[in-house]
Amino acid sequence: xxKVKGIAVSAGVAVGKVYYIGxxxxxxxxxxxxxxxxPGEIYRLEEALIETRKQINQLQKQISSDLGFENAKIxxxxxxxxxxxxxxxxxxxxxxxxxxxVEFAFWQSIQKYVETLRKLDDDYLRERVTDxxxxxxxxxxxxxxQEFVNLQEVKExxxxxxxxxxxxEAAVLPKEHILALVTEVGGRTSHTAIISRSLGxxxxxxxxxxxxxxxxxxxxxxxxxxxxxxxxxxxxxxKEYQQKSDKFVKERKTVPVPKAxxxxxxxxxxxxxxxxxxxxxxxxxxxxNRAEGIGLYRTEYMFLGRNEFPTEEEQxxxxxxxxxxxxxxxxxxxxxxxxGDKVLPQIQFSKEMTPFLGWRAIRFCxxxxxxxxxxLRAILRAAVDGDVKIxxxxxxxxxxxxxxxxxxxxxxxxxxxxxxxxxEDISVGTMIEIPSxxxxxxxxxxxxxxxxxxxxxxxxxxxxxxxxxxxxxYLYEPGHPAVLRLIKQTIDAAHRNKIWAGMCGEMAxxxxxxxxxxxxxxxxFSVLPLSVPKVKELIRQVSxxxxxxxxxxxxxxxxxxxxxxFLKSELKKILKNDYEKILRG
Amino acid sequence: xxxFEANIILANSNGLHVRPxxxxxxxxxxxxxxxxxxxxxxxxxxxxxxxxxxxxLNCGSSVTxxxxxxDAEEAFPELKKFLETNHAKG
Numbered sequence: 001x002x003k004v005k006g007i008a009v010s011a012g013v014a015v016g017k018v019y020y021i022g023x024x025x026x027x028x029x030x031x032x033x034x035x036x037x038x039p040g041e042i043y044r045l046e047e048a049l050i051e052t053r054k055q056i057n058q059l060q061k062q063i064s065s066d067l068g069f070e071n072a073k074i075x076x077x078x079x080x081x082x083x084x085x086x087x088x089x090x091x092x093x094x095x096x097x098x099x100x101x102v103e104f105a106f107w108q109s110i111q112k113y114v115e116t117l118r119k120l121d122d123d124y125l126r127e128r129v130t131d132x133x134x135x136x137x138x139x140x141x142x143x144x145x146q147e148f149v150n151l152q153e154v155k156e157x158x159x160x161x162x163x164x165x166x167x168x169e170a171a172v173l174p175k176e177h178i179l180a181l182v183t184e185v186g187g188r189t190s191h192t193a194i195i196s197r198s199l200g201x202x203x204x205x206x207x208x209x210x211x212x213x214x215x216x217x218x219x220x221x222x223x224x225x226x227x228x229x230x231x232x233x234x235x236x237x238x239k240e241y242q243q244k245s246d247k248f249v250k251e252r253k254t255v256p257v258p259k260a261x262x263x264x265x266x267x268x269x270x271x272x273x274x275x276x277x278x279x280x281x282x283x284x285x286x287x288x289n290r291a292e293g294i295g296l297y298r299t300e301y302m303f304l305g306r307n308e309f310p311t312e313e314e315q316x317x318x319x320x321x322x323x324x325x326x327x328x329x330x331x332x333x334x335x336x337x338x339x340g341d342k343v344l345p346q347i348q349f350s351k352e353m354t355p356f357l358g359w360r361a362i363r364f365c366x367x368x369x370x371x372x373x374x375x376l377r378a379i380l381r382a383a384v385d386g387d388v389k390i391x392x393x394x395x396x397x398x399x400x401x402x403x404x405x406x407x408x409x410x411x412x413x414x415x416x417x418x419x420x421x422x423x424e425d426i427s428v429g430t431m432i433e434i435p436s437x438x439x440x441x442x443x444x445x446x447x448x449x450x451x452x453x454x455x456x457x458x459x460x461x462x463x464x465x466x467x468x469x470x471x472x473x474y475l476y477e478p479g480h481p482a483v484l485r486l487i488k489q490t491i492d493a494a495h496r497n498k499i500w501a502g503m504c505g506e507m508a509x510x511x512x513x514x515x516x517x518x519x520x521x522x523x524x525f526s527v528l529p530l531s532v533p534k535v536k537e538l539i540r541q542v543s544x545x546x547x548x549x550x551x552x553x554x555x556x557x558x559x560x561x562x563x564x565x566f567l568k569s570e571l572k573k574i575l576k577n578d579y580e581k582i583l584r585g
Numbered sequence: 586x587x588x589f590e591a592n593i594i595l596a597n598s599n600g601l602h603v604r605p606x607x608x609x610x611x612x613x614x615x616x617x618x619x620x621x622x623x624x625x626x627x628x629x630x631x632x633x634x635x636x637x638x639x640x641x642l643n644c645g646s647s648v649t650x651x652x653x654x655x656d657a658e659e660a661f662p663e664l665k666k667f668l669e670t671n672h673a674k675g
Contacts, residue, residue: 077607077634086633113635120641131603132635308604 001234004207006182008227009193012202013244014180015233018218019158020209028140031101041095041102048102048142049082055138056082081135087113103143110136159222161209165192175199175281180222182229184209195278196224200285200530202248204229263292263525263536265518267543272524273535274329276504280318283325285529290536293329293387295452295526296504297322299336299375309371315378323386330387332429332452332526333379335372335404337361337393356460361394366403376411383423391429391452396436398443405447431504433457438486441493451494452526455505459483477560478507484516484555484563491521502526512567514538515574519551542574588653589661594645596671601642603634605672610634612664618654620664631664 033041060075081087087109094105110132117129159180160173173195181203183192196203202224221230221241230237263273274295275286286294302310302318310318322331338360365372379390392404405428415422430437430444433454437444445451455478460466462482465475477483487503494501502524507513509527514535517525525535550570557563572579597605613620613631620631622640624647629636631650642648650668652661 076611077603080607080610080634084633084635086630086636113639116639117641120639132638 001237002231004229004231006204006207006227006229008203008224009205010181010196010201010203010224012180012200012224012248013241014159014202014222014224014248015219015238015242015245016157016159016179016222018161018216018220019154020216021160021162028103028107029101029144030104033095033099033101035099038096038099041105042092044143045088045091045095045102045106048139049088051142052135052138053079053082055142056135078131078135081132082139103140106139106143107136159220161220163209165195175279180204180224182207182209182220182222197528197530263539265539265542265544265547267545269518269544271518271522271539272502273532273539274332274502274524274526275529275532276526277322277529280322280325282529283322286326286532289529289532291529291532294322294326294331295502295524296391297331297333299333300338303336303338309374312374312378315375316381319378319382319388320385323382323388327386330389332389332391333382334391334393334431335362335365335375335379338364356457356466362392362400362404363394366400366407369407372407373411373414376408377415377422380408380411380415380422380426381420383426384421388423389427389429389450391431393431393454394433394457395430395444396434397440398447401430401444401447432490433461433505435462435486438490441490442496445493445497445499448499450499451490451501452524453487453490453501453503453505455483455487455503455507458486458505459507462486477564478510478513479560479563479567481555481557481559481563484520487517487522488520488551488555495521500524509535511538512564512571515542515547515570516551516554516567518542518544519547519549519554541578546574587655587657588651589657590649590651591661591665592647592649593665593668594647595642596669597644601637601640601646601668603638606634606637608672609637609664609667612667613660616652616654616656616660618652618657618660620660621651621653623649623651 056075056078090109090112091102091105094100094109095102098105114129114132117132154174154177157177157179159182160178161182162184164183164185165173165181178199178201180201181192181196183203183205184207185205192203192205202222204222204224204227206227207229218231219233219238221228221233221237223230223241223244230241233241262270264270272292272295274293275282275289275291276296276298277283277286277294278298278301283294299315302315319333322333359367365375376390379388382388383390390408392401395401395404408426408428412422412424427449429450429452430448431454432438432441432444432451433456435458438458441451459476459478459480463475463477463480465472491501500523501521503517503522504526508517508522508525509531511534514525515538518539525539527535550567554563554566557566595601601609610632621628622631622637622642623629624640624642627640628651629640631637640648648668650661650665652664654660
């Protein structure tokens with residue numbers, strides 16, 4: 001038995017089989033073949049092409065039923081590559097003339113075309129390299145009899161173990177089959193953490209994957225309370241953890257779902273507690289946990305893990321579905337926040353040293369109206385069927401907000417001219433996550449219908465801390481006096497301009513900060529659906545007057561440590577006996 | 586045996602990228618005739634998606650379509666029309 005300590009990022013306990021996702025590495029052997037072996041090599045080529053074809057056909061069917069026919073179309077092109085006679089003739093010629101093995105011949109032929117495509121002066125075509133390489137990798141794996149990692153093939157309950165979960169992998173994760181996540185990289189706000197918390201499954205990060213559990217199918221234990229992964233468990237610990245796991249699953253199902261009460265402070269200030277979602281399927285969680293609408297609908301996932309941008313129609317259908325299902329409550333759709341760690345395969349992003357300061361979110365959208373407009377049009381149209389609001393991410397100043405609103409107006413004009421139905425007076429909000437936006441919040445408030453503070457990025461930018469870098473992660477402190485002051489300035493600017501201010505970062509669901517946020521005047525808390533009951537419960541324990549005093553005092557403190565210590569003692573004072581219960585729940 | 590040839594200005598706003606190229610290959614493959622595309626002196630097999638992609642055809646590219654064979658009379662107008670139409674939507 002081996003116990004490995006990592007960082008607990010999502011609570012719960014799971015016992016299950018490892019499903020290991022390795023890094024993509026192909027090594028292509030080069031061998032000489034004798035004259036007599038040539039027909040055998042050609043036969044292997046044909047066999048691999050047929051197998052790959054079968055596999056792509058299957059994938060096409062699956063994607064077609066999961067995501068619609070349009071999305072599956074790209075696989076037709078993939079199949080054409082397999083059937084490409086120019087390519088096949090070239091490979092056979094190489095095998096015959098150079099007397100080399102099929103893997104090497106295949107790879108060389110493909111590389112020739114890939115090189116040609118890379119040199120082309122056309123972004124679209126250059127990016128098709130990805131498609132061709134994708135097909136080529138499949139064929140090579142068949143030739144080498146290597147196992148495939150196809151997340152969609154996961155049909156039993158497993159614990160996913162990986163170096164990292166990329167956003168595009170997250171998009172195709174078989175959510176209903178995942179018991180837990182274990183990854184090497186990432187911190188509390190990594191994708192692993194966010195996904196697992198939103199799914200309500202345990203997760204541990206910071207585990208040296210290669211060392212502990214690289215074996216497929218092996219049974220391991222993931223303890224998301226203490227951040228422990230147990231490999232080769234003894235029968236006794238297996239039994240012990242199985243009980244804990246059963247208890248966790250049972251409790252998760254029987255979480256006392258709050259009555260549909262309003263989240264009101266003891267002295268009557270009514271606040272909104274809404275849910276953050278990334279996938280439309282999460283609406284069920286939002287409703288189950290009695291969230292008051294969706295305060296943040298992240299749309300990046302529509303754009304990830306695929307080769308072409310989603311069309312306006314596809315986006316329209318997705319947004320419309322969310323709008324209809326959450327009705328009469330509202331949904332705030334955030335336009336895509338791509339860039340940084342969420343690199344699109346279809347866009348040539350130059351390698352950036354500091355991607356979080358780079359070409360992403362609204363900066364990218366304003367530069368690429370061919371991508372931005374279909375999304376805005378889809379949102380405007382979906383808003384006919386529910387209470388839909390729109391929010392722009394990464395706004396650093398008034399100019400960007402005005403530019404984004406201008407594109408929105410253009411979209412309205414276009415839709416009007418085309419005679420399509422849309423919502424003319426859609427609410428437009430600004431996400432406040434860059435310190436400069438806080439400093440000019442009065443200007444932004446004058447042209448926004450609401451604010452939503454994105455604390456994950458705001459903290460990162462304010463304190464100059466890369467939240468993914470474990471070496472500096474300790475500096476990522478939500479309780480930093482600078483962060484509290486920025487939040488106060490934002491809320492004050494909003495209220496002076498008669499608009500509301502919400503928060504959609506992790507901080508909004510941290511029990512330690514709920515009271516101080518109420519005191520600072522925050523109007524809306526948008527949190528993970530599973531955290532909604534906890535935040536509502538906290539709001540109901542305190543008065544607005546008390547909270548204001550807590551906020552005033554906290555703002556006077558000099559360090560994050562002092563702030564946290566003070567807030568902890570206040571929390572204990574107010575919650576008394578419920579302290580342990582609420583913090584855990 | 587008939588041979589048809591025409592110089593065409595590509596109308597598709599995304600050029601002949603993967604999806605339209607795929608459709609073109611599918612259309613061309615229905616016929617027995619040889620289908621070739623020529624750009625700047627380079628001639629490629631019109632039934633090979635990789636070969637077509639490697640021409641790097643953009644919107645507005647000038648390309649020569651050559652169809653040669655028994656069913657060329659039928660194939661030529663269909664392929665020509667495809668290249669002269671803008672298929673990009675949304």
